[in-house]
Amino acid sequence: MGNKLLHILNILFFFYCEVVIGNVNIENNKITNVFHRCEKSEENIQIQKDRSQLTNFYFNGIDSRIKLNCGSVISKPFTFCAWIKPEDIHKNDMAIMGIPDVFWLFASTNREIRFAELSIGNIYTSGVLLSNNVWSFMCFVVDYKSVKIYCNSDYIGEFQFVNDYDFGNSLIIGKDNYQSAFHGNMREISVYDGKLDTEVIKDLYAESSRQQPLTEGLVIYYPYDDDKFFQAYKGSGLKINNVIFKPDSIHGTVGYFSGKESFIDFGLIPIDNVVSVSLWIKPQLLSQKKGALISLRQAISFSLTAEGRLVLTIPTIVDLKENSVQLKMNSWHHVGITFKEGKGVTFYLNGEKIGDSPIEEYKDATKELRIGTNIWSEFFIGEMDDLIIWNRVLSDEEIRHVFKKDNEYWQNELKPKRIQQFQYKVFVLPILSLLFLLFLFLKIRSKKRKLVYGSVEQMDPFLIKLNEIVEEKFADPNFMVDGFSLLMGMSKTKLYNELKLRTGRSPKEYIRECRLLKASEMLRESDMPVNEISEAVGFISRAYFNKCFREKFGKTPTEFRLN
Structure with a gap:
């Protein structure tokens, strides 16, 4: 029924x-x-x-x-x-x-x-x-x-x-x-x-x-900042070879490809005679050989030339090069590529169509997907982020939505979660930077009497207990991670994981941060000599105290007091 x-x-x-x-x-x-x-x-x-x-x-x-x-x-x-x-x-x-x-x-x-x-x-x-x-x-x-x-x-x-x-x-x-x-x-x-x-x-x-979501026909979405990725088939799994994952100020965590032996292998994927690719790239070296971005091994290869131009290569048949643009080194670009047998290739840059090349011939072959290299050992040097591959041809409008990260067009959890920022004009960057520094300065001043991570009312029980212990023990120069974990009633590993999750700091960094903030209060509000303040907040070495204080506040303790 x-x-x-x-x-x-x-x-x-x-x-x-x-x-x-x-x-x-x-x-x-x-x-x-x-x-x-x-x-x-x-x-x-x-x-x-x-x-x-x-x-x-x-x-x-x-x-x-x-x-x-x-x-x-x-x-x-x-x-x-x-x-x-x-x-x-x-x-x-x-x-x-x-x-x-x-x-x-x-x-x-x-x-x-x-x-x-x-x-x-x-x-x-x-x-x-x-x-x-x-x-x-x-x-x-x-x-x-x-x-x-x-x-x-x-x-x-x-x-x-x-x-x-x-x-x-x-x-x-x-x-x-x-x-x-x-x-x-x-x-x-x-x-x-x-x-x-x-x-x-x-x-x-x-x-x-x-009316179709962008996830229609999605085969792979790999955001690089996560050890998980989406694949719409039962493939052989992800294999990473000499790719370094590192932070980027605009894109979060990205993959860095360092050369010949640096690539990501997805194994066999279900691409027949049609494919669309979206990825962000930041070239750091344009090699004399074509720098392979993506290759379906024996079938096709999408690359970047030494002049910074996009190219599709079909082995033994043809190179299709887009000559109207030249990508710059050390700058982020969004690259979109669509290919269909019998139609040819269309290139997109930053959401806009920049050219296409028709082709009738095509060598069908096993579709073993590799990122960063191809069958000629051509390789890419630079950073990549948000690799997305579909087994259908996306329209011009859809490519624009992918570039802009328009969430309404994804319609499920597979959508890229970060909002990409891209190439602000030169005169805007200094203004934004000054506004951001002013915001940080005001935020620090408004919270000068608080501990590192907000008021007690905003904390969970773990942080309440943690701050009580640090407040009581920070003046003791022998108060280190071993004693910290013992007083918290947990192993050093568990303490590290819990604290890192909540604050982004290790226990050692957290203790040092609290000591430095307490020292800054004492410098502002008392006439105690700097060496006495150093000892009062648990630093044994005056030189080490000065070094840590400068790293935190950009000034020596004496300069901080004068200002």
Whole structure:
């Protein structure tokens, strides 16, 4: 009963999306989507939600199908649209849709669309290269004489019927009269009671694409500042070789690649003939050889030339270089790259498209992903942050959202959490720096009588006890970490971990900080000699006290008192 109720709710959700939302731009042309208004039967169809939380029909590749009885529409020109995501596309032809005894349209094993007119033969398209487990938006405009085909809003071609047919009343989705059945997912299935023109189809595609989260098609997201990363497949795991993780003032923790033996290996990943890449880079040396950013080993390599230009290399075939820009050393850049077999490569810099290069040839190969090197031992020297890879082509608009970290377009926990700051103009930086220093100065003055980490009321029990002990013992020069952990009733390791988590300081640093703050109070509010203050706060050596005080306040104790 529960499954049936869920199924009904999903159908109602489809009805809302298809009829209420899907017809906004169509109604002006008096063309409507009738998919949920016609009599419909489903056989072995599962309703699923994928990781992006979009609801889909799942076809099992054996006996799944949807039959649509809608004679008033099928018997005259109509348009069929759907997002399709085939599985195992290389193994079998898969029927997408057709009218029994008239024609069928298939996702073919050569990744093209196959048109089959009854008793006539097969015609294959060119310009469609579907990918395994990748969503594609298909539209078929059908009238009595021909079928026009669109893929991702691109017009592919038109096939003429040889014979005249009575189209009948039924449209079959996902299975033909023989052995070809669709294996994979379909969503936003629509049947319009008229012929949609190219512009309307482009609008439908653009609107539907905007509703997708950026996590659609996400294969890898690796933020570098975490030992965990997201991967949408069961791969061999992450292998890091001579990559140093270090802090950066703008990007937090980043990966530093130091040369030939410095790379990150993700193993085999499910990239077919289409890929989008987003990453932040800060080159520190532009080598004479191309500095490899990302390589799918035998297939393609994205690199940076000695002149600071982006390049895509397809081994033994071609270099595609973007000559309109020159990346600077020791500056952060956001680089976006999309590639599709048969289309070519498009380069983006800081969210804006800077050029593209078409290419027809492509050497398909095992997709072993490496960051920072390629098969020619070309390597990258510099820093990287926020590597993101999709097995689909992102649009210009989506690349801009990735660059800007627009959270509403991610829609789940995989979104990058830091807000990237990027290349402020030179005259703004000094002003921001002065404002920040003024803020720190006022903050320190307002809290001069407090301990290191705020008032007791703001602390948890651990910090309350800790501050009580430090307040009592800081004047004792023999009060060190061993005694600290003993009084706290925990091991030195546990004390270190708990204190580091709450304050960012080690126990030794915390004790020293408290002693220095107490010394600064005494310098301001008493006439005690500096050497006596040094002893009173637990420093044995006057020289060591002076050194620590200068590191903390930027002045010697004497200079601090005078000011």
